[in-house]
Amino acid sequence: MCITDLLFIEKATLEKEEENNHFLRSLRSRSDIELDALAHTLNNEVSAAIDCTECGNCCRSLVINVTQEEVGLLAGHLMLSKEETKEKYIEESQQGNCFINTIPCHFFSANKCTIYEHRFSECRDFPHLHKPGFKARLSGTLMHYGRCPIIYNVIEKMKTELSFFEAAD
Ligand code: SF4
Numbered sequence: 001m002c003i004t005d006l007l008f009i010e011k012a013t014l015e016k017e018e019e020n021n022h023f024l025r026s027l028r029s030r031s032d033i034e035l036d037a038l039a040h041t042l043n044n045e046v047s048a049a050i051d052c053t054e055c056g057n058c059c060r061s062l063v064i065n066v067t068q069e070e071v072g073l074l075a076g077h078l079m080l081s082k083e084e085t086k087e088k089y090i091e092e093s094q095q096g097n098c099f100i101n102t103i104p105c106h107f108f109s110a111n112k113c114t115i116y117e118h119r120f121s122e123c124r125d126f127p128h129l130h131k132p133g134f135k136a137r138l139s140g141t142l143m144h145y146g147r148c149p150i151i152y153n154v155i156e157k158m159k160t161e162l163s164f165f166e167a168a169d
């Protein structure tokens with residue numbers, strides 16, 4: 001069973017801050033291969049049990065990075081020029097990095113993505129638990145632990161699978 005109550009997860013995040021830091025340190029001696037395999041298995045299990053369309057919390061709360069190529073694709077989909085698209089929807093840094101200029105995202109409406117088929121790679125990839133390099137990204141993943149029920153449940157199941165609580169006693 002997976003926990004999807006965002007208020008519960010937000011509260012648990014405060015209570016488990018120290019525990020999660022300890023968990024992160026406890027993984028240092030584990031191999032990348034072992035942790036990637038476990039993260040992928042748990043991510044498959046948890047993602048299948050959680051309906052992102054019922055949650056949408058990443059769309060409501062994250063800064064969404066967008067590539068220049070994706071800005072062009074979005075412009076085509078919206079039938080606007082690239083310049084008009086940037087003016088309406090994109091913030092661009094001096095280095096040319098682009099991101100959606102509102103939180104929640106402009107394209108999030110009635111708890112749904114209105115450009116779902118054309119959403120950005122960052123939207124498709126979040127929370128990145130299907131990728132290799134779980135251990136190297138763990139601090140970043142834990143930053144979103146209180147925001148994303150998939151992360152919360154994967155981390156909690158991982159603690160159990162790795163007998164973290166027994167080792168901590
Ligand atoms: S583009 Fe769609 S999936 Fe991506 S943040 Fe916006 S609403 Fe969410």
Ligand code: SF4
Pocket residue numbers: 050051052053055056057058059126127147148149150151
């Ligand atoms: S990826 Fe996480 S935060 Fe985003 S909708 Fe799915 S469960 Fe919610």
